[in-house]
Amino acid sequence: MQSPDLDIFDLRLLAALQRAGRSPNAALAETVGLSASQVSRRLSRLEADGVIAGYAALLRPEAVGLTVMAFSNVSLERHAEELVQGFEQxxxxxxxxxxxxxxxxxxxxxxxxVAADLKAFADFLSLRVLRIPGVRSVRSSIVLHRIKQTTALPLDHVGG
Structure with a gap:
């Protein structure tokens, strides 16, 4: 996908959305120095161009009973196309x-x-991940403490 031309107002708008995605257009307009109608048009264009992929509520996993987070490194037996596609599916x-x-x-x-607890995580690995055809090995690291997590992308490298 080719990157669309983004000007300084687009970048300000994207940065504001990354900080507070539920901001109404009037508040975004004040933040970026445009009118609400200009913000609305720019948002529509940024969505149509695929710069804005979507909107979501970010939930705290522990608040919904998911107390274990892990990163698992998975190796396949072979890189045959059908194994890779099956794994991805x-x-x-x-x-x-x-x-x-x-x-x-x-x-x-x-x-x-994510999993509710360590037993649920272990069961998920053994009953789901390790049973995917072609999986050779799985090595996991359990998250002890989250130091930093963000969904905001850095935008200062983009020339506007």
Whole structure:
């Protein structure tokens, strides 16, 4: 996807949305120095261009009973297309897997997984992940403390 031309007002608008996504257009307009109608048009364009992928409420996992978060490195037996596609379909179908990245290095994929407790996590790995055809090994790290987590992307490298 080619990056659309973003001017200083687009960047200010995107930064404001990343800080407070529920801000009404009037508040965003005041923050970025435009009218509410200009903000509305820009938001529509940024959405249509795929710069804004969507909107979401960010939940605290522990507040909804998900007390364990882990990162699991998964290696496949082979990189045959049908195994990779099957793996991708299997992880896409599991809501416990928040993120899945194909990576370089010792593992083929890194998963970010949430679970209610350690037993639920262990059961999920053994009954779900390890049973996906082609999975050779899984090495997991349990998160002890979250030091930093953000969904905001840095925008200062974008010339406007």
């Amino acid at each position: 299997a992880v896409t179908a599991r809501p416990e897997i928040l993120d899945c990245w194909s990576v370089t290095g010792e593992a083929d994929f890194v998963l970010r997984i």
